[in-house]
Amino acid sequence: MVAELIKGNEIAQAKRNEMKEEVRKLKEGGIVPGLVVIIVGEDPASLSYVRGKTKACKQVGIDGKLIELAEETTEEKLLAIIEQYNNDEACHGILVQLPLPKHISDTSVIEAISPEKDVDGFHPINIGRMMTGQRAFLPCTPFGIVEMVKAKNIQIEGKHVVVIGRSNIVGKPVGQLFLNENATVTYCHSRTPNMKEITRQADILIVAVGKKEFIGKDYIKPGAVVIDVGINRKEDGKLTGDVVFEEAEEIASYLTPVPKGVGPMTITMLLQNTILSAKWSHQIEGVH
Numbered sequence: 001m002v003a004e005l006i007k008g009n010e011i012a013q014a015k016r017n018e019m020k021e022e023v024r025k026l027k028e029g030g031i032v033p034g035l036v037v038i039i040v041g042e043d044p045a046s047l048s049y050v051r052g053k054t055k056a057c058k059q060v061g062i063d064g065k066l067i068e069l070a071e072e073t074t075e076e077k078l079l080a081i082i083e084q085y086n087n088d089e090a091c092h093g094i095l096v097q098l099p100l101p102k103h104i105s106d107t108s109v110i111e112a113i114s115p116e117k118d119v120d121g122f123h124p125i126n127i128g129r130m131m132t133g134q135r136a137f138l139p140c141t142p143f144g145i146v147e148m149v150k151a152k153n154i155q156i157e158g159k160h161v162v163v164i165g166r167s168n169i170v171g172k173p174v175g176q177l178f179l180n181e182n183a184t185v186t187y188c189h190s191r192t193p194n195m196k197e198i199t200r201q202a203d204i205l206i207v208a209v210g211k212k213e214f215i216g217k218d219y220i221k222p223g224a225v226v227i228d229v230g231i232n233r234k235e236d237g238k239l240t241g242d243v244v245f246e247e248a249e250e251i252a253s254y255l256t257p258v259p260k261g262v263g264p265m266t267i268t269m270l271l272q273n274t275i276l277s278a279k280w281s282h283q284i285e286g287v288h
């Protein structure tokens with residue numbers, strides 16, 4: 001079997017074209033969705049990611065503002081800037097790029113963002129709302145993964161989803177979202193014995209371990225759907241995932257590539273959340 005690729009970049013582009021139209025209509029009603037992206041420090045990879053985010057905003061007509069702060073910026077100063085945008089009606093979404101410098105607490109920063117502008121879906125209020133099935137901003141990478149599986153008309157209800165990884169940003173919430181879609185969900189992680197025995201039961205295997213080409217074909221049930229969330233750089237500078245692509249391709253039914261898989265979906269769901277936030281702030285209903 002040769003797996004069919006789930007091309008995140010194409011699904012993302014189709015969604016962005018629809019969003020363009022949605023934003024155009026909102027603007028006719030005087031609403032301009034606005035996103036503020038804040039980065040602290042000069043890490044080149046992080047800078048390139050946030051520039052990608054503001055470029056994507058422009059593509060769909062969202063007013064994207066990038067704030068670049070020096071590495072030495074104090075936590076107090078960052079919190080003051082967040083407070084300024086919490087109180088700015090033209091701003092519907094605030095994203096502070098992670099990781100932050102060591103002298104700034106991620107938790108303090110995430111909790112300082114108004115839950116109504118937390119388009120990353122990282123605030124404990126949004127995590128709680130997601131868990132209890134209330135209206136919430138869903139975290140972008142997990143949300144994008146569900147959307148790309150749905151775009152391929154792959155059934156989720158009743159399927160066994162195995163998540164490898166338990167980060168707050170990807171692993172934990174992606175399992176929750178698939179549970180909300182009526183899947184049976186199992187989590188594996190670094191302390192799981194006999195991991196292969198579990199992952200080989202997965203109908204849908206979601207790999208978010210952060211280790212280059214860690215998952216080979218021996219972890220995959222023939223015909224499984226494999227979602228590779230990893231982004232790692234190889235010695236030759238090329239990007240690769242947490243899955244050995246050529247091996248997974250031989251055995252899976254569907255597979256996401258890296259790059260052009262989950263990454264572009266993450267950014268697209270950020271745009272989606274910003275548009276939703278603009279609607280919700282004007283009491284316009286909008287669904288995920």
Ligand SMILES: Nc1nc(=O)c2c([nH]1)NC[C@@H]1CN(c3ccc(C(=O)N[C@@H](CCC(=O)O)C(=O)O)cc3)C=[N+]21
Pocket residue numbers: 049052095096097098099120140231239258259260261262263264265266267
């Ligand atoms: N507050 C916050 N929110 C985030 O959503 C967030 C963050 N911090 N910190 C870093 C991670 C990483 N992340 C990516 C999003 C898209 C691509 C992406 O589009 N990647 C392209 C390739 C890009 C390239 O060529 O380097 C692809 O996979 O095709 C990658 C990485 C969002 N993150």
